Amino acid sequence: MSVGFKAVQWTSFKRRYDCVLWLSALTMTGVFITVTHFTTPEGESFHPVQLVMRACALTAFILLTFTLSIGPLARLSDRFKPLLYNRRHLGVTVFGFGLVHVILVVMWYHGFSDTNPLISLISMNPNYNRIYGFPFESLGLVAFFILFLMASTSHDFWNDLLSAPVWKCIHMLVYPAYALLVAHVILGALQDQKGVILALLVSVATLWLIALHLFTAIRELRHDRLADRPEVEGWLDAGPALSIPDGRAVMIAVSGGERIAVFRDGLRIAALSGVCRHQNGPLGEGHVIKGCVVCPWHGWEYRLEDGCAPAPFTEKISTYPVRLTGDRIEVRAAPLPPGTRSEPVLLSEGIV
Amino acid sequence: MFRPPLHPRISTDPFVGYLDTPEIDRRFLLGLSAAGLLGASALTAVIAGLQRGAGRGDWDMRTRVSFSGIISTAPYPHIRVMESGRVRTILLGCETKCGVRERLDAITYAGGAATVTGTLIERDGYAMLAVPDGVGWLDFDQTAPALPQPQIRMLDAAVLTGEILDAKCWFGAMRPNEGLSHKACATLCIASGIPPYFGVRDRRNRERALMITDTAGDPLIDGILPFVAEPVRAQGALVHSDDLIQFRMDPETLERV
Missing domain, CATH: 2.40.50 (OB fold (Dihydrolipoamide Acetyltransferase, E2P))
Structure with a gap:
């Protein structure tokens, strides 16, 4: 959470996360450079600049594939949720390695001449009408600009300024960027490799991401169907009060509408928007801690009774009136304005 | 009708980034980090070890x-x-x-x-x-050693299959220095005045590079630029000049193979 716009707040978890991240990235780069050095035939060594160029590209590709796996994996198991917490650092690291790759390519292959390097990059190979020999550099360049856009807007300042939906749209561009990078590798580096290992890596990585996202999407659709409730005189049935686990939520929705998270905190039951104000995180998968709903992605908090972040924070989400009918909880289908107090249902002591 | 909750598993150890990491998450992340580090290192090692040599020079x-x-x-x-x-x-x-x-x-x-x-x-x-x-x-330096006139010997007409290279990179300024990933660089070099060469393999599968000229033995640049660093075939004549072999190419016959 943020108060106004301030620098990234570091926690011990973030520090450990970044240590592992950078250790992994530098190890991959180092292993690639070392193994290449010792395995290339005598007298056919790589130029150091070109070696670092390749090492950074490979590291960035592997890290980006991992980054894109985290979202769906976290929907499948809570154990992966901690990886989401600092995922932006992963993304910025991918951009950093991509940046080194791009700088070296532009400087090495397109510098040292009277032609502007960037002009050379997009004009020296004009075969845009053919697959073989296509100027694959342009694909990588577009992907790089997308990654740059994402890295430069990764701070919560931009999230707050642009609003979560717009920010999310921008950052969903990572998928076209990944597709462009796959094409960049297939039409470039793969054409010069006699072995199949790089082709295998790109194929497996792409198929893994497609399969993982499809599987998760189908599962989410099934959950959405389960969450859909018929509206009866403006109210939705959320099921028996005791079917809501203590400290957790059940998700309900009007067909096609926004998800509503119905939380139980001991004897209190209240309904809030299921979408976090921060990054559209799945609030309904969060927990209630000390009377506040905590988003599982980045820990943003909202009070159960009014959807307001506790002071000094100022974020607000919609609340929904709730009532107890028999042993069942019913939720008003129409949301109240964000931050509006709505009294939770209080269960009797003997029920729980 | 009773519907089962979507998240029936009660977890008493929620992860919140700014709180202490629960033990179960700590162990999982430790294992995942070790596995990821080993797996990624092994993967990069295999990819690195199976690369082609970067060429001599x-x-x-x-x-x-x-x-x-x-x-x-x-x-x-x-x-x-x-x-x-x-x-x-x-x-x-x-x-x-x-x-x-x-x-x-x-x-x-x-x-x-x-x-x-x-x-x-x-x-x-x-x-x-x-x-x-x-x-x-x-x-x-007027005291430079006197040299004989260039010994020029016309060889046969030839149809050659190979790759148009820029002499400087292929001689060793860059490694690797051929193929599509080097296409834009080679094109820029040739367009900037570096002599173009034609990379072929002889009957013993040894690498040879022939200086490219037009059919009159003059520089040939513009007609070949779109074909640089791609597998191509062209007709021409081979001319021996001292220790060099020129490929006097007819650019109209250039085709991709």
Whole structure:
């Protein structure tokens, strides 16, 4: 959470996360450079600049594939949720390695001449009408600009300024960027490799991401169907009060509408928007801690009774009136304005 | 109708980034980090180990060397020198991506006898001298050894399959220095004045590079640029000139294979 716009707040978890991240990235780069050095035939060594160029590209590709796996994996198991917490650092690291790759390519292959390097990059190979020999550099360049856009807007300042939906749209561009990078590798580096290992890596990585996202999407659709409730005189049935686990939520929705998270905190039951104000995180998968709903992605908090972040924070989400009918909880289908107090249902002591 | 909750599993150990990490998450993340580190290292090691060699050739940028002989700009700037009783042709280029034709054309030199100084780019007997900016690299020297006239011998007409390369990178300025990933760089080099060569394999599967000219033996640049660094076939004639073989190519016959 943020108060106004301030620098990234570091926690011990973030520090450990970044240590592992950078250790992994530098190890991959180092292993690639070392193994290449010792395995290339005598007298056919790589130029150091070109070696670092390749090492950074490979590291960035592997890290980006991992980054894109985290979202769906976290929907499948809570154990992966901690990886989401600092995922932006992963993304910025991918951009950093991509940046080194791009700088070296532009400087090495397109510098040292009277032609502007960037002009050379997009004009020296004009075969845009053919697959073989296509100027694959342009694909990588577009992907790089997308990654740059994402890295430069990764701070919560931009999230707050642009609003979560717009920010999310921008950052969903990572998928076209990944597709462009796959094409960049297939039409470039793969054409010069006699072995199949790089082709295998790109194929497996792409198929893994497609399969993982499809599987998760189908599962989410099934959950959405389960969450859909018929509206009866403006109210939705959320099921028996005791079917809501203590400290957790059940998700309900009007067909096609926004998800509503119905939380139980001991004897209190209240309904809030299921979408976090921060990054559209799945609030309904969060927990209630000390009377506040905590988003599982980045820990943003909202009070159960009014959807307001506790002071000094100022974020607000919609609340929904709730009532107890028999042993069942019913939720008003129409949301109240964000931050509006709505009294939770209080269960009797003997029920729980 | 009772519907089961979507998240029925009660977890008493929620992860919140700014709180202590629960033990179950700590253990999982530790295992995942170790597995990820090992897996990624193994993957990069395998990919690195299965790469093709980057090609021979070297550019010793730290050692300045001088050659005395006869310089000429036809078809591309070079100096012919005498080594071990035989004529050797050393191409001339600058230290960046440019040729030295304009610099030589601006100078009046009688007979071409000169000493040139620069750093040597060399691959299997092919050589280019990269000369520095300024004027100190060229010294007209009337005492340079007399050389015989170039021994030109017309060989057969030929249809060759190979790859158009830029001499400087292929001789060793870059490694790797061929293929599609080097296409834009090779095109830029040739367009900037670096002589184009035709990379082929001889009957013994050895790498050979032939200097590309047009059918009259003059420089050929514009007609070949779209085909650089791709597998191509072209018709022409082979001409032996001292230690060089020229491929006098008809650019109209160039086709991708």
